[in-house]
Amino acid sequence: MREPTFLILTALAAEPTHGYGVIRVVEELSQGEVVLQPGTLYGALDRLTEQGLVEVDREEAVDGRLRRYYRLTESGTAALTAQVARLRRNADAAAARLRLAFGGGL
Secondary structure, eight states: OOHHHHHHHHHHHSSOEEHHHHHHHHHHHTTTSOOOOHHHHHHHHHHHHHTTSEEEEEEEEETTEEEEEEEEOHHHHHHHHHHHHHHHHHHHHHHHHHHHHHOSOO
């Protein structure tokens, strides 16, 4: 799973969120390293919807514009959980290798 996808799913893990909210949460989670453009985000949300990982939670009109909220599906939650476990294993393996090479500190 690519980092932007991981961060989008993570942004939606706590509660349904609209597109601009996802952009803000992703930027916050990545400490400014990943800044999604609207076109990129909505393309990713369409793809994730087609894959069954997210779905539209609700739509509401705000200032005459439609705001669509997305949420994780059960499959999305399972995919995110599996990715967290994979990243954790990889980080633990990297830390162990660094300890072998440089001793302590990690």
